[in-house]
Amino acid sequence: MFSKAFSSPSKAYWVIQGAGLIWLLATVILLRYYGLGWIVALVDASIFSGVFLMGVFVLDRIFSFYIPKGINTWLLLILPLVLSLIGVLIHRFSLELIFDSDEELALFLKSHLYLRWAIMALAEVMITLLAIVVSKLEQQQATQRRELHIMELSKEAELTQLRQQLQPHFLFNSLNSINALVVSSPQKAREMVLLLSDFLRGTIRKDHLTWISLREELDYLNMYLEIEKVRFGHRLRIDFKVEPEVPGFSLPQLLIQPLLENAIKHGLYGVTGEVTVILKAWKNQNYLVLSIENPYDPETVSQGGLGFGLSSVERRLYLLFGRNDLLNKKALDTIFIVELKIPQMK
Structure with a gap:
């Protein structure tokens, strides 16, 4: 998706990096609002941003090779939901493993699990839909370019045919005149x-x-x-x-x-x-x-x-x-x- 959505790898790279940085800063600020310390907030936000970007990367790889159509369009919703659920579970267990003695943090993670899942799922669904739309637009542009190329080839072929008709037309007239002059x-x-x-x-x-x-x-x-x-x-x-x-x-x-x-x-x-x-x-x-x-x-x-x-x-x-x-x-x-x-x- 991202590989199709952007015209050059450098542009896609900077967009993804920028989105990840914004996600990280927003998460840190939100966690600080809930009263977590700076170190815990930075570690939490870093892991949360990492699993989010990993989910986006997996979605990119999947939908770069396969875009659901017809009855399979439900995958556009189900896959981001599943990947975001896996992401928040990895995030929770990672933090519990790092801060195993912090019971207050464990309670905080448990009470906000579904909220985190909803936020990540919503973001990944939106990114998926956006990338699919961009991909469709690029396919339309490619189709238009092919049609224009075909039209140009058709014009060239018709111009060639017109010239091939003109030359014999003039040639036949000249040969008829030569035929008349041969005797006279x-x-x-x-x-x-x-x-x-x-x-x-x-x-x-x-x-x-x-x-x-x-x-x-x-x-x-x-x-x-x-x-x-x-x-x-x-x-x-x-x-x-x-x-x-x-x-x-x-x-x-x-x-x-x-x-x-x-x-x-x-x-x-x-x-x-x-x-x-x-x-x-x-x-x-x-x-x-x-x-x-x-x-x-x-x-x-x-x-x-x-x-x-x-x-x-x-x-x-x-x-x-x-x-x-x-x-x-x-x-x-x-x-x-x-x-x-x-x-x-x-």
Whole structure:
């Protein structure tokens, strides 16, 4: 009980020593009140405190290995009563043995036997119940820690799964484009394969939980855009508008790429001319804010089908921050805007 009730042995040691000292002093004062001499009172109190602490130690050993439940809870009362009775009997016989010629003391011990038993039993019962409560609380805390650990593992597993879904999603799109270019433009197909290889080599090795600077993320985005430019040619134009103070800000790796891929897909859908996708980045209080704007045709693009990229980023943000308000979408006439807010941990 005490071994579980306190976080370190030194703390438990000092608490037990302090309780024993208080018990000793209180006993001495009480015995002096009843008229016993100092020597008798000190010996009496020392033995009484010793048997009390011994009883507490025995209870500690018993309930450290076994906590009664159900119909066995009566042991929480019976054991302290039995141990306290044994303690007061040992105390009485010890004093009678030490002061064998003191008949007045023997009479005093006999007349106060039940009072001593009641006091010691009450104290040991209270200590037992207190230690059991503390032990239960510690078990609850341990259970909560395990549940939190399981939740963290679950989040990591889902984040890993999301990333494994995102990479094939982008990869399949690129392979379809390569397949289309093989016949019409073999040189562009070869160029796209090399760019795709470089991009995947740089991203697969990264830990999905690692935060990187916006500057590094933009480097990955430029590699990705080189692939898309081979795919769409002169039709695709990307305009970066990044404030000077934000390239050093941090964000989860490859968080923007699915949004940019979604913007390119829906911006170029049903459009034959040149399309400009605008990516902006700025600071707002303790947030790195990014917005991606792309043209879209309200008549051909359903707002209900915004793609896998947006939903995966929304889920990833929730797993990382526990919030659903960090990604906002809105349509203004023929412009679709996605705004992303990333809390800065520093």
